[in-house]
Amino acid sequence: MNASDRTPADLLRSALTADPARPLITFYDDATGERVELSVATFANWVSKTANLLQGDLSAEPGDRLALLLPAHWQSAVWLLACSSVGVTVEIGGDPAAADLVVSGPDPDALAAARACTGERVALALRPLGGRFPQPPEGFADYAVEVPGQGDRFAPYAPVDPAAPALRVGGTELTSAALVTRARADATERGLGPGSRLLSGLGYERWEGLSAGLFAPLAAGGSVVLCRHVDKLSAAGLAERVASERVTDSLV
16 A cells, blocks of 8 residues: 555545455445445545545544444445544543444444434444434434435545644554554565455454554555454354455455
């Protein structure tokens, strides 16, 4: 990847320039049987639309804090890169009452906690193919309703500062530049490079899961097979997936 990349959004732009057609995230939910594969170009399009939603409709600005109450999921990865594009700091499992915005999944406990946010609230149904809620939660914008009409290209109103906080997870806060540096180091440690396929069954509530499930493969020019509820998969089923997805490394 480009040595001058200083933010996660930079990493995605470099991946888009290098090979937009290659897979970036292949997502499985072994509780529902869902499988979704997103190329770099498709993923980047979702990121652009979400960043436009953030900056335009939700009036998010650099320095704002967003509490992300989502599991490891391809749509969570989209929000992480969209926030990086705008300059919004993501707090994984953050306190909605202390956040400027909150993004929640469909879990009733998460939605109840998210209501403490006095700013903008967005809810995701996490249904296959990004489907909407049958009935949107009261007080929340339905992401699947709001995002399709957003623009396919994104330009920030203000440049993103690589030295500004980008992510808070597990009590650790990382700037954009520090996040990229750490992701590259993780990729090197695991021997990831262009064409690598890392299967991750880790959650996003810790850095290790975020790195394996998004940032390290992105920094290396590789891709991730992101598996939610992988504990429901038999050992034989996991071995079959490793073979069929041409996985080169795994963390479960």
